[in-house]
Amino acid sequence: xxxxxxxxxxxxxxxxxxxxxxxxxxxxxxxxxxxxxxxxxxxxxxxxxxxxxxxxxxxxxxxxxxxxxxxxxxxxxxxxxxxxxxxxxxxxxxxxxxxxxxxxxxxxxxxxxxxxxxxxxxxxxxxxxxx
Amino acid sequence: xxxxxxxxxxxxxxxxxxxxxxxxxxxxxxxxxxxxxxxxxxxxxxxxxxxxxxxxxxxxxxxxxxxxxxxxxxxxxxxxxxxxxxxxxxxxxxxxxxxxxxxxxxxxxxxxxxxxxxxxxxxxxxxxxxxxxxxxxxxxxxxxxxxxxxxxxxxxxxxxxxxxxxxxxxxxxxxxxxxxxxxxxxxxxxxxxxxxxxxxxxxxxxxxxxxxxxxxxxxxxxxxxxxxxxxxxxxxxxxxxxxxxxxxxxxxxxxxxxxxxxxxxxxxxxxxxxxxxxxxxxxxxxxxxxxxxxxxxxxxxxxxxxxxxxxxxxxxxxxxxxxxxxxxxxxxxxxxxxxxxxxxxxxxxxxxxxxxxxxxxxxxxxxxxxxxxxxxxxxxxxx
Numbered sequence: 184x185x186x187x188x189x190x191x192x193x194x195x196x197x198x199x200x201x202x203x204x205x206x207x208x209x210x211x212x213x214x215x216x217x218x219x220x221x222x223x224x225x226x227x228x229x230x231x232x233x234x235x236x237x238x239x240x241x242x243x244x245x246x247x248x249x250x251x252x253x254x255x256x257x258x259x260x261x262x263x264x265x266x267x268x269x270x271x272x273x274x275x276x277x278x279x280x281x282x283x284x285x286x287x288x289x290x291x292x293x294x295x296x297x298x299x300x301x302x303x304x305x306x307x308x309x310x311x312x313x314x
Numbered sequence: 315x316x317x318x319x320x321x322x323x324x325x326x327x328x329x330x331x332x333x334x335x336x337x338x339x340x341x342x343x344x345x346x347x348x349x350x351x352x353x354x355x356x357x358x359x360x361x362x363x364x365x366x367x368x369x370x371x372x373x374x375x376x377x378x379x380x381x382x383x384x385x386x387x388x389x390x391x392x393x394x395x396x397x398x399x400x401x402x403x404x405x406x407x408x409x410x411x412x413x414x415x416x417x418x419x420x421x422x423x424x425x426x427x428x429x430x431x432x433x434x435x436x437x438x439x440x441x442x443x444x445x446x447x448x449x450x451x452x453x454x455x456x457x458x459x460x461x462x463x464x465x466x467x468x469x470x471x472x473x474x475x476x477x478x479x480x481x482x483x484x485x486x487x488x489x490x491x492x493x494x495x496x497x498x499x500x501x502x503x504x505x506x507x508x509x510x511x512x513x514x515x516x517x518x519x520x521x522x523x524x525x526x527x528x529x530x531x532x533x534x535x536x537x538x539x540x541x542x543x544x545x546x547x548x549x550x551x552x553x554x555x556x557x558x559x560x561x562x563x564x565x566x567x568x569x570x571x572x573x574x575x576x577x578x579x580x581x582x583x584x585x586x587x588x589x590x591x592x593x594x595x596x597x598x599x600x601x602x603x604x605x606x607x608x609x610x611x612x613x614x615x616x617x618x619x620x621x622x623x624x625x626x627x628x629x630x631x632x633x634x635x636x637x638x639x640x641x642x643x644x645x646x647x648x649x650x651x652x653x654x655x656x657x658x659x660x661x662x663x664x665x666x667x668x669x670x671x672x673x674x675x676x677x678x679x680x681x682x683x684x685x686x687x688x689x690x691x692x693x694x695x696x697x
Contacts, residue, residue, distance in 0.1 A: 198470065204477035211486050272469060294473035294509060297480050 189308040193235035194219045195226045195252050196270070197244045204297050205239070213301020223247025227255050230262070237288075237308065238267040242278065250282070266311060268304060270295065352444035356386045357437065358406075358430070361395065363388075364439060373421070373444070386440070390419070402440065405430040412443075422448040455523075462519040465512045472512065476505045507644075514646035518629065521653040526574075528657050532684055533572045535607060536563055539598055542579035546587060555590040557583075561600040564689040566607055569682040574654045581647045582611035582674045588641045589615030589672065599675070607683055610675035618666040626664070627652035636668040 192215050196202050202219050209215045218233050220226035224247060238256060240249035247255070249269055256262050266288040271279060279290040289307045291300070346353060352370030356363045363384045371378065374389055387393040405413060405428070412429040428442040479502040481487050483495075490498060520526040543557055550557050579598075586596040590613045599610035616637035618626070629649040635641070655662040655676050666672035 198474070200471075200474035201477070204474060204481065207481055207487065208477070212481075212484070272466070293469070294476045297477045298484050 187236065189215065189236055189305060191216045191218070191233065191235045192237050192239050192304070193217075193226065193230060193233060193256075194239040195221075195223060195244070195249070196241040197221055198241070201241070205295070205300070208295070208297035208300050209304070212298055213305065215301065215304075223249075223252035223255065226252055230256060230259075235262070235265065237304070238265055239304070240267060240269050242269050242271040242282075250285075253287075266308070268307060350446075352442075354386060354389070354442040354444065355431070355439050356442075358440055359437070361385045361387060370444065386442075402428065402430075405440075416447065422446065423451045458519050458522050461515055462523075465515045465519070468508070468512050469516075472505060472509050476502075476509060479505055511644045511646065514644045514650060517650050518646060518653065521650065521657065528571055528574060530569050530571060530658075532567050533570055533575075535566050535568045535570065535575070535609065535678065536561060536600060537565075538572050538575050539579060539600055539609060542576050542583060543598055545576070545580055546583040549584060550587050550596065553587050553590065554592045555587050556593075556595040557598070558595055559598045559600070561598075562602055562688055563600050563607065563686055565685075565687040566600075567684040567686075568607060568678050569684065570658055570660075570678070574658060578651045578654055578676065579609075579611070581651045585643075585647065585674075586611050586613035586615070586672075588643070589613050589635055591615065602686060602688055603677070605680035605683065607678040607686070608675055609678070610673050612671060612673035614671045617668040617671055619668055623664075623666065627662075 192209060194202065194205055194209075194217055196205065196219070199221070202221070206217050206219060209217045218229075218235065220229060223244060227247075238253060240252055242249040244252075253267050253269075257265050257267070267286075268288050269279075269282050269290045270293055271282075271290055272293050279292075282290050288311060291303065347368050349367055350369060352373055353365070353367040354363065354370050355365040363381055363386060366374075366376070366381060371381070376384070386398075387395055401415065402413060412427040414425060414427040416423060416425050418424075423446075425445045425447045426442050427445075428440050431439045431441050433439065479498055482490065482498050483502055517526070539561075540559065543559060547557060583596065583598070590596055594614040596614075597610075597612045599608070599612065601608045601610075616635040616639075619636050627648050629646055652662060659682070660676040660678050662674070662676045664672060664674040
């Protein structure tokens with residue numbers, strides 16, 4: 184799955200401003216195609232047909248947490264085992280290890296640098312492809 | 315008249331000082347007896363208890379009559395005489411300030427301040443004053459939690475501001491004229507500063523609330539120091555400062571946490587670089603002293619005046635260097651370093667002399683050093 188170049192990312196974050204920055208960072212600085220949702224519920228309802236190659240999920244969200252969204256989306260046959268990267272606030276880093284053990288591809292600590300996050304994700308993707 | 319060695323209670327004092335002095339001593343004794351803090355007076359050599367006031371006796375459920383024959387070690391099942399004697403050693407070496415320790419008793423946290431009292435013809439006594447600090451501790455925890463909550467709340471908007479400014483600065487969104495660029499640079503610089511403060515506060519809170527990883531394992535300290543030097547090489551180059559490692563040790567395995575020691579080293583090193591004059595040298599020392607390993611970071615900066623020494627490891631106490639210039643920083647770096655080294659049980663200290671520079675060091679005590687391969691002085695060369 185990861186052998187293909189990464190193109191389509193599905194991003195879920197409840198913070199409007201962070202979504203604007205991540206979109207600019209991944210589409211303008213990087214050259215990905217980013218589909219965004221402000222909540223887990225919106226993502227679950229709107230993901231059909233988007234065919235994402237990677238999930239980029241905020242960990243702390245009201246209602247559905249990043250982990251809940253991950254579980255719900257990857258329960259679908261077409262998204263099963265989809266590589267997933269989490270965005271987490273620094274104070275939750277004890278949680279990072281847990282997510283990695285559960286199978287997350289990577290956990291990126293906020294604040295993200297919009298100038299480097301695209302290359303960071305690309306690197307994570309390529310490492311997976313080699314592994 | 316009763317001998318002084320038999321004094322245990324109020325009536326003994328009266329018997330000892332005689333009727334003429336009785337009112338004066340009775341007054342002082344009453345104050346001592348009724349203090350809310352526990353007072354313990356015990357012999358330095360035998361550790362036999364000579365006097366305990368009512369609060370102290372009540373804490374241990376002892377009556378005045380039960381005190382003869384009791385030793386200070388009987389006050390707690392976990393009392394370790396060897397450790398106690400080691401901790402009190404500075405009092406016998408001339409220290410006049412009391413030694414204050416925070417201890418968690420089964421009844422809650424207490425602070426015990428111990429000083430030395432010499433009585434002519436009687437010998438030396440320790441006087442320990444025990445204060446219940448449960449309320450103070452819970453207020454401290456509440457304060458840290460409040461600061462931590464505020465810091466979390468600050469982080470989210472700061473993350474957006476930081477990201478937006480980074481994008482603006484880079485020119486990917488639009489190109490800016492010089493004046494706008496300067497303003498964006500200024501905003502970005504200050505946002506970075508705010509984020510650093512918030513991150514440092516969160517780090518400090520994590521240490522205080524035991525949320526930071528302090529898992530101890532056998533690690534190569536020399537290797538760890540070399541890695542830290544590599545990490546700050548860029549900053550040194552930007553500030554035109556040379557880095558030099560003076561190591562007497564080729565290889566040493568110690569018990570510690572590599573990530574935390576790295577954090578301490580980069581903190582010391584960043585400070586040393588920050589305070590160094592252009593063309594100066596920051597030296598990293600790794601030496602063996604009395605079976606301990608001493609790791610030091612020394613600069614050739616302006617040094618710190620004596621009045622700055624006392625508060626260096628306290629939060630938000632950014633020191634003013636002897637040249638009067640304030641360097642950018644959060645004022646929390648050394649507080650974090652101090653807290654980390656305390657958790658690792660590595661004693662920390664520093665020397666600083668105005669006009670000559672400062673040297674910060676920590677000592678890895680012998681029981682945490684597993685093996686050392688010494689090679690005599692080695693110069694790792696300039697980097």
